[in-house]
Amino acid sequence: MKSFGRADEFYRVKLITLSETQPEEFDWKEDVLYRNPPKxxxxxxxxxxxxxxxxxxxxxxxxxxxxxxxxxxxxKFELIKKDLKELTKMQFQKRYHI
Structure with missing residues (x-):
């Protein structure tokens, strides 16, 4: 296993969008077996x-x-991506505390 070289040979950076949709509480209808949203x-x-x-x-x-x-x-994504291309593995690990 290779232990030195450019950082982009060992690491990659990902940008992920996390989305959480939460509707308000639902009203309970006694005569129906499911919940209806409020008006x-x-x-x-x-x-x-x-x-x-x-x-x-x-x-x-x-x-x-x-x-x-x-x-x-x-x-931040672009900065890390740039560092991956320009830094060695050791420099990258030191900068990002890996």
Whole structure:
């Protein structure tokens, strides 16, 4: 197994969108066997963005960065992607504490 070289030979970066949709509580109707939504139905939609550094050999995730806004997540993703191309494995591990 190779132990030195460019960081992109060993690691990759992933940007994942996590979305959680939660409707408000449902009203119970006694004469029906299922629940109906309330008359004013609203949905709370939580979206988070996850940037992960993944080991190509093992598939193990080493670092995860959570962001509420896509531009910040995209910026971190691009920074890590650039570092993967420019740094050696040792430099990358030191910078990202792997």
């Amino acid at each position: 004013e139905f609203t949905v709370s939609n939580e979206i988070e963005y996850l940037v992960m550094i993944v080991d190509k050999n093992t598939g193990e995730s080493h670092h995860s960065y959570f962001y509420k806004f896509k531009p910040k997540a995209q910026k």
